[in-house]
Amino acid sequence: MVNSVKQFIRVLSIALLLIVLLSCSATKTQKSHLETADNQIKQGNFAGAANTVEAVKDKNYTKKDRVLYWLDMGMLYHYAHEYQRSNEYLSQAEKGIEELYSKSVSRAVASMLLNDNVMEYSGEDYEDIYLNIFKAINYLELREIATEKNARADLFDKAFVEIRRIDEKLKGLEAKHKKMAKELKKSKEAKVEIKAAKNKFHNSVLARYLSMLMYRVEGNYDDARIDLQKISEAWKTQSHIYAHRQPDFKPMLKKTDKVRLNLMCFTGRAPDKKARTLYIHTEQDMLFFATSAEKKNYKRNLTSIDAIYWKGIEAGYHFKFQLPVMKNRDSKVKKIEVLVDGKKVQSPQLTENIQTVATETFKVKESLIFFKTIIRTVSKGLLTKSQTDKLNTGSELADTLLRWGVNAAVDATENADLRIARFFPAFVYTQEMLLSEGKHTLKINYYSSSGLLLFADDHGEIEIKADSINLRESFCLD
Numbered sequence: 001m002v003n004s005v006k007q008f009i010r011v012l013s014i015a016l017l018l019i020v021l022l023s024c025s026a027t028k029t030q031k032s033h034l035e036t037a038d039n040q041i042k043q044g045n046f047a048g049a050a051n052t053v054e055a056v057k058d059k060n061y062t063k064k065d066r067v068l069y070w071l072d073m074g075m076l077y078h079y080a081h082e083y084q085r086s087n088e089y090l091s092q093a094e095k096g097i098e099e100l101y102s103k104s105v106s107r108a109v110a111s112m113l114l115n116d117n118v119m120e121y122s123g124e125d126y127e128d129i130y131l132n133i134f135k136a137i138n139y140l141e142l143r144e145i146a147t148e149k150n151a152r153a154d155l156f157d158k159a160f161v162e163i164r165r166i167d168e169k170l171k172g173l174e175a176k177h178k179k180m181a182k183e184l185k186k187s188k189e190a191k192v193e194i195k196a197a198k199n200k201f202h203n204s205v206l207a208r209y210l211s212m213l214m215y216r217v218e219g220n221y222d223d224a225r226i227d228l229q230k231i232s233e234a235w236k237t238q239s240h241i242y243a244h245r246q247p248d249f250k251p252m253l254k255k256t257d258k259v260r261l262n263l264m265c266f267t268g269r270a271p272d273k274k275a276r277t278l279y280i281h282t283e284q285d286m287l288f289f290a291t292s293a294e295k296k297n298y299k300r301n302l303t304s305i306d307a308i309y310w311k312g313i314e315a316g317y318h319f320k321f322q323l324p325v326m327k328n329r330d331s332k333v334k335k336i337e338v339l340v341d342g343k344k345v346q347s348p349q350l351t352e353n354i355q356t357v358a359t360e361t362f363k364v365k366e367s368l369i370f371f372k373t374i375i376r377t378v379s380k381g382l383l384t385k386s387q388t389d390k391l392n393t394g395s396e397l398a399d400t401l402l403r404w405g406v407n408a409a410v411d412a413t414e415n416a417d418l419r420i421a422r423f424f425p426a427f428v429y430t431q432e433m434l435l436s437e438g439k440h441t442l443k444i445n446y447y448s449s450s451g452l453l454l455f456a457d458d459h460g461e462i463e464i465k466a467d468s469i470n471l472r473e474s475f476c477l478d
Contacts (some may be wrong), residue, residue, distance in 0.1 A: 046079035056317045060364050064120040067096040075423035083138040090131045097123040116417035125361040127421050136162035144208040166207045174199035179367045194371045199364050208350040247349035258434035259464050265348045265474045268426030271358050275416040282317040322416035326359045332478045335447040346415025348429035355426045416477045437465050446476040
């Protein structure tokens with residue numbers, strides 16, 4: 001009787017585990033709500049896209065996704081020229097990212113066995129960097145429309161603060177992930193050396209470009225020249241990021257009687273995340289990895305599969321897991337045509353490839369995600385195996401079905417965390433034009449590789465002033 005009760009409790013426990021695991025398997029990154037917003041963005045209806053995201057906030061952005069919500073809303077309101085609202089959301093996102101990072105370090109060991117999807121989203125590093133870029137632009141745009149002198153000066157100072165924050169974040173990026181790796185090592189499940197990769201992005205051309213414009217309008221040409229020098233250094237020391245042709249910014253620091261109009265064109269969309277499925281096969285003290293579930297001739301094929309030493313693991317186990325990988329989203333825009341007063345001027349030049357920055361900064365923590373995921377996968381797999389091996393319901397079929405169900409549920413819980421902000425641009429093009437002070441018309445046409453007009457951004461009549469940056473933005477995120 002006692003044995004029967006124990007067996008019933010064991011079966012019931014496994015059944016409950018199966019229910020919990022199946023419930024956890026539903027914790028996947030949801031993106032279906034973004035289709036409507038994407039269509040609105042293609043039409044240049046950014047305010048409508050912001051309303052769409054706001055309408056599904058409670059359903060598609062839970063508390064753990066609040067940073068994601070703030071980032072998405074902050075970017076959409078920037079494109080919609082609602083700069084104050086944009087900064088309110090981006091500031092909340094920045095504060096949330098900082099707080100969640102501190103929390104994640106203190107909870108690193110405790111969260112080792114939790115799927116990243118159930119954790120609070122703390123932002124990608126490139127998002128944390130570029131939100132300051134757009135906050136700076138927001139302040140500069142607000143300065144353009146401010147009329148009170150002190151207010152204009154205050155907004156200018158705030159823009160400078162945002163640019164300096166970028167430099168601080170880039171300097172601390174590698175140390176940030178080293179600290180996380182150190183905490184993860186403390187876990188008793190960590191049987192391997194956990195290291196963060198080296199950060200290879202130290203200098204943002206786009207940040208330097210904005211800083212140069214600000215110093216120049218102040219008449220501080222010495223500091224503007226330092227920024228120009230730093231821009232040139234970026235192409236020399238970060239050729240893996242700045243692989244495109246370097247624009248000639250030198251004329252921007254030459255004195256002129258004309259008034260400068262500075263155009264920034266944003267195209268495409270920053271990378272998305274996709275899931276990459278991998279399989280683990282174990283030999284004594286070794287884990288072998290493959291991207292295929294094919295089991296035939298497994299041992300013979302292991303020589304070409306990556307492997308790591310895992311002390312104490314026995315041979316014969318098979319586990320499945322997923323990793324997030326950055327996937328570029330190709331932009332349809334291949335040519336940009338600028339018309340001032342109805343006449344074509346020089347086309348903007350590619351200045352910043354945000355896609356490359358996003359991918360490069362992701363590499364710094366990629367190894368942490370990899371090791372944390374395999375530690376979780378192996379630990380859960382071994383625990384599940386130890387429990388299901390003890391099954392003895394009296395029915396071989398029932399035992400088999402229970403083992404199959406639990407193993408399937410464990411595999412299903414290993415969903416890659418595919419959360420990422422959806423509305424950062426992929427490319428930034430810049431162009432400076434020398435014009436007479438006063439009113440001019442401005443139109444930007446975006447074309448595909450076949451010459452198809454994708455979008456015409458007609459700014460109508462604009463006024464440029466001698467004492468302003470005269471910054472104008474244009475967006476075609478197709």
